[in-house]
Amino acid sequence: xxxxxxxxxxxxxxxxxxxxxxxxxxxxxxxxxxxxxxxxxxxxxxxxxxxxxxxxxxxxxxxxxxxxxxxxxxxxxxxxxxxxxxxxxxxxxxxxxxxxxxxxxxxxxxxxxxxxxxxxxxxxxxxxxxxxxxxxxxxxxxxxxxxxxxxxxxxxxxxxxxxxxxxxxxxxxxxxxxxxxxxxxxxxxxxxxxxxxxxxxxxxxxxxxxxxxxxxxxxxxxxxxxxxxxxxxxxxxxxxxxxxxxxxxxxxxxxxxxxxxxxxxxxxxxxxxxxxxxxxxxxxxxxxxxxxxxxxxxxxxxxxxxxxxxxxxxxxxxxxxxxxxxxxxxxxxxxxxxxxxxxxxxxxxxxxxxxxxx
Amino acid sequence: xxxxxxxxxxxxxxxxxxxxxxxxxxxxxxxxxxxxxxxxxxxxxxxxxxxxxxxxxxxxxxxxxxxxxxxxxxxxxxxxxxxxxxxxxxxxxxxxxxxxxxxxxxxxxxxxxxxxxxxxxxxxxxxxxxxxxxxxxxxxxxxxxxxxxxxxxxxxxxxxxxxxxxxxxxxxxxxxxxxxxxxxxxxxxxxxxxxxxxxxxxxxxxxxxxxxxxxxxxxxxxxxxxxxxxxxxxxxxxxxxxxxxxxxxxxxxxxxxxxxxxxxxxxxxxxxxxxxxxxxxxxxxxxxxxxxxxxxxxxxxxxxxxxxxxxxxxxxxxxxxxxxxxxxxxxxxxxxxxxxxxxxxxxxxxxxxxxxxx
Numbered sequence: 001x002x003x004x005x006x007x008x009x010x011x012x013x014x015x016x017x018x019x020x021x022x023x024x025x026x027x028x029x030x031x032x033x034x035x036x037x038x039x040x041x042x043x044x045x046x047x048x049x050x051x052x053x054x055x056x057x058x059x060x061x062x063x064x065x066x067x068x069x070x071x072x073x074x075x076x077x078x079x080x081x082x083x084x085x086x087x088x089x090x091x092x093x094x095x096x097x098x099x100x101x102x103x104x105x106x107x108x109x110x111x112x113x114x115x116x117x118x119x120x121x122x123x124x125x126x127x128x129x130x131x132x133x134x135x136x137x138x139x140x141x142x143x144x145x146x147x148x149x150x151x152x153x154x155x156x157x158x159x160x161x162x163x164x165x166x167x168x169x170x171x172x173x174x175x176x177x178x179x180x181x182x183x184x185x186x187x188x189x190x191x192x193x194x195x196x197x198x199x200x201x202x203x204x205x206x207x208x209x210x211x212x213x214x215x216x217x218x219x220x221x222x223x224x225x226x227x228x229x230x231x232x233x234x235x236x237x238x239x240x241x242x243x244x245x246x247x248x249x250x251x252x253x254x255x256x257x258x259x260x261x262x263x264x265x266x267x268x269x270x271x272x273x274x275x276x277x278x279x280x281x282x283x284x285x286x287x288x289x290x291x292x293x294x295x296x297x298x299x300x301x302x303x304x305x306x307x308x309x310x311x312x313x314x315x316x317x318x319x320x321x322x323x324x325x326x327x328x329x330x331x332x333x334x335x336x337x338x339x340x341x342x343x344x345x346x347x348x349x350x351x352x353x354x355x356x357x358x
Numbered sequence: 359x360x361x362x363x364x365x366x367x368x369x370x371x372x373x374x375x376x377x378x379x380x381x382x383x384x385x386x387x388x389x390x391x392x393x394x395x396x397x398x399x400x401x402x403x404x405x406x407x408x409x410x411x412x413x414x415x416x417x418x419x420x421x422x423x424x425x426x427x428x429x430x431x432x433x434x435x436x437x438x439x440x441x442x443x444x445x446x447x448x449x450x451x452x453x454x455x456x457x458x459x460x461x462x463x464x465x466x467x468x469x470x471x472x473x474x475x476x477x478x479x480x481x482x483x484x485x486x487x488x489x490x491x492x493x494x495x496x497x498x499x500x501x502x503x504x505x506x507x508x509x510x511x512x513x514x515x516x517x518x519x520x521x522x523x524x525x526x527x528x529x530x531x532x533x534x535x536x537x538x539x540x541x542x543x544x545x546x547x548x549x550x551x552x553x554x555x556x557x558x559x560x561x562x563x564x565x566x567x568x569x570x571x572x573x574x575x576x577x578x579x580x581x582x583x584x585x586x587x588x589x590x591x592x593x594x595x596x597x598x599x600x601x602x603x604x605x606x607x608x609x610x611x612x613x614x615x616x617x618x619x620x621x622x623x624x625x626x627x628x629x630x631x632x633x634x635x636x637x638x639x640x641x642x643x644x645x646x647x648x649x650x651x652x653x654x655x656x657x658x659x660x661x662x663x664x665x666x667x668x669x670x671x672x673x674x675x676x677x678x679x680x681x682x683x684x685x686x687x688x689x690x691x692x693x694x695x696x697x698x699x700x701x702x703x704x705x706x707x708x709x710x711x712x713x714x715x716x
Contacts, residue, residue, distance in 0.1 A: 004487040005438065009462045011488045052700045080363065081565060088694065089447040091467045095568060095692035099705045104367045104565035106475055106709075107692075109449045109467040117464055121479070128486025129362040130369045207439060207462035210453060334453035334465075336446065342410045347457045351464075 004127075007239030009206050009232075016201035016358070017126040019173050020133075020180035021072025024312030025064045027142065027168025033289045038312040040067050046143065046168050057086065057141035057170075058093040062100055064172040064311070065135050072133075072174040073181045079103055079174075080131035083122050085114040086139045086303055087166075088148060089337075093139050103135075111332030112225075112254050113208065114138040115171060115307040116351040119328075120205040122175040123353070137172030138330075140302030149218070149337060163219040164256045164301035167288055171307025173315070175202070198357040200318045205353040206236040210334055212347035218340060222259020222285070222298060225331040228348030229255060230266040232329055236352045244276045248323045251314065253306035253330035253350070254285035256299030284309035306330040318357050325356045362485075365597030367564050367590075374559035374716070375484040377531050378491075378538035379430025382670025383422045385500065385526025391647045396670040398425050404501065404526050415444065415499035415528075416451040420458055422530040422669070423493050430491075430532040431539050437461055437532075438489035441480050443472040444497045444661055445524075446506060447695075451497050461493070469690030470583075470612050471566070472496040473529060473665040474709040477686075478563040480533040481711070495530030496688075498660030507576070507695060521577040522614045522659035525646055529665025531673070533560070554677035556715040563711040564594040568692055570705035576698060580617020580643070580656060583689040586706030587613060588624040590687055594710045602634045606681045609672065611664035611688035611708070612643035614657030642667035664688040676715050683714045 006012050023040040026033075031042030041063060048056040061084065069076065082101060085108035086093040098105035110117035118136035125131050143153050145166040151157040179199050211231050215224035229252045237244065244250060244267075255263055260283040267277050284306040285299035310328055317323050335346040364370050381398040384391075389400030399421060406414040419442065427434065440459060443466035444451040456463035468475035476494035483489050501511050503524040509515040537557050569589050573582035587610045595602065602608060602625075613621055618641040625635050642664040643657035668686055675681050693704040 005489070054694075054696065054700060085467065089696070090469065090692065090694035092694035092697055095694070095705060096697070096702065098707075099568040099570050099692070102567055105568055105707065106479065106565065107467040107707075109443065109465040111448065121464065124483055124486060124488050128482060128488065130482050130486065131363070207464060209460055210457040210463055212457050334448065334457070336412075336448035336450035336453070338412065338447070339450055339454070342412060344454065347453060349456075349463065349465075 010239035023067035113332030139170035140304035169304030169308035171311030225348035368597035381425035471690030497528035498662035527662030527666035529669035583706035
């Protein structure tokens with residue numbers, strides 16, 4: 001068997017698992033942003049017909065997974081495993097989604113890095129021959145996260161300019177050992193009016209370390225996570241021998257406006273070309289909302305942020321042939337609801353997944 | 359490549375990943391129980407020299423991982439990945455352990471099923487060729503769990519007889535593509551006075567589904583988890599074509615006294631032989647404490663329960679040649695701290711790992 005490890009932190013895939021279906025669900029606010037035409041479903045109301053926000057988030061994740069499954073042309077019986085997580089205590093959204101789907105399930109917690117954690121694990125398990133088809137996904141909800149991590153929503157607490165807005169969104173993908181049936185993908189996304197005629201595979205990925213830069217302000221999540229994102233990107237480039245110019249797009253998860261600038265600065269400090277970074281580096285947290293009109297302060301965040309931006313927008317742009325090679329680097333802040341009260345700073349983590357059309 | 363899937367939920371391993379090192383750390387109470395001579399370390403005080411219980415739990419998990427690493431004869435630089443989880447919100451113990459170890463990390467949440475979730479994933483990733491050596495583990499702490507899930511510890515709340523006692527314990531193992539250096543294992547565990555001369559491998563495992571039997575009483579965790587354990591065991595036997603007599607020991611995670619009886623009844627209802635079950639089925643939650651003297655009511659629970667019982671006791675008994683084939687089935691209750699208030703019942707999950715000497 002060929003070596004599947006590259007360098008210290010990177011794994012590469014022999015069979016290049018395919019992404020054969022994907023879906024993004026967005027909340028009301030997300031559906032009014034610049035990516036509104038890319039969602040598979042936009043909630044009219046963020047309660048989604050449920051009695052609690054947590055149940056709404058769980059339903060949103062289930063909806064994204066079921067839509068992705070439908071678009072893949074596969075049947076529930078073809079699915080070997082579901083891998084997902086969310087921000088809620090005891091990953092409540094994922095646990096109850098998994099109860100309802102009634103499929104083998106492994107729960108993950110990587111804070112907002114969960115989309116790439118699930119995609120990377122799903123790719124390894126598929127490539128390793130342990131599954132034919134895996135559903136991967138992640139979700140977040142503004143109201144569930146706000147009340148768990150910050151203040152009661154009804155309190156109407158004033159937010160500092162650096163605070164980020166937790167996306168009400170879910171994204172899911174079907175990772176498969178077999179190529180997508182492209183006629184079906186083209187039909188299912190017909191609403192975009194453009195055929196999706198490229199297959200997308202995962203060719204390698206880099207597992208991140210928990211990096212603590214000593215940030216203690218829970219309203220500075222971008223700053224807390226940026227060093228982890230940069231550490232993972234630099235390790236990825238070193239392990240693979242690639243330059244940043246190899247990619248059409250390098251996309252961090254949810255660093256937001258401040259974190260994105262910090263990450264770009266840190267990448268330049270590490271010797272990467274300024275123009276190269278400027279031309280191909282972006283952050284999902286800066287793409288999901290209109291910065292001024294939607295009053296999101298530091299930009300978007302939450303597991304659902306990179307999950308919906310990638311599953312909804314970037315993947316389809318790859319399938320349409322606009323982007324050939326993308327490095328998705330979801331970023332998570334591994335703080336707990338009590339760790340700051342115990343004097344701990346906020347560690348970050350980021351996992352990178354390299355995707356390409358074929 | 360040979361088929362690595364067996365039936366619906368089971369994966370089998372070509373290279374049979376080896377467990378080349380393991381360690382169990384127990385709290386003060388656990389160190390006074392029937393397994394006291396099997397722990398690698400027993401805390402004199404459950405604060406473990408830290409200022410908070412959460413920090414003590416994190417340190418205990420790190421201690422278990424470092425001891426397992428030392429006993430394996432491997433170096434930190436040989437480790438490709440750490441897989442772990444715990445019961446705390448945002449898996450605080452694991453996140454801060456991973457920050458300190460500074461190794462690639464994937465966080466898991468499977469409630470008390472986390473030991474087999476991490477062991478099963480670690481075995482798949484090693485067998486799949488994505489890692490040479492992986493540290494897997496899980497932890498729990500009575501005081502962190504009690505105050506998060508139930509009542510402030512200082513409150514001295516009266517516990518109903520069915521309530522289980524969350525173990526203050528951690529267990530960790532090194533999963534490797536290579537056999538253990540048996541001379542080293544023998545030396546490191548010399549305190550038992552018996553040579554450990556058998557290699558232990560993971561030959562297959564079964565990924566569980568989230569099963570909800572409708573239990574709503576958070577003091578009846580064993581009853582809530584037993585149906586998931588039985589579902590996984592039955593699926594495992596069906597997928598592998600094995601009978602329960604194939605195993606010397608089938609060991610559930612932390613069903614406790616009540617849950618163990620329910621699981622045994624459900625297995626008999628499913629047609630399994632009563633004597634077969636009686637002779638070879640046990641539960642970690644019934645093994646960790648003296649039932650009467652230690653006042654643990656329903657028995658032990660928590661991620662650390664099956665983690666320390668397996669890593670400390672069962673694995674060494676396999677290495678000594680007393681047990682040849684063991685099915686470890688850690689069990690988790692996927693309730694959240696708020697889901698019962700939203701009218702939800704308590705779903706359970708269980709993952710099974712089949713281990714054998716070679």
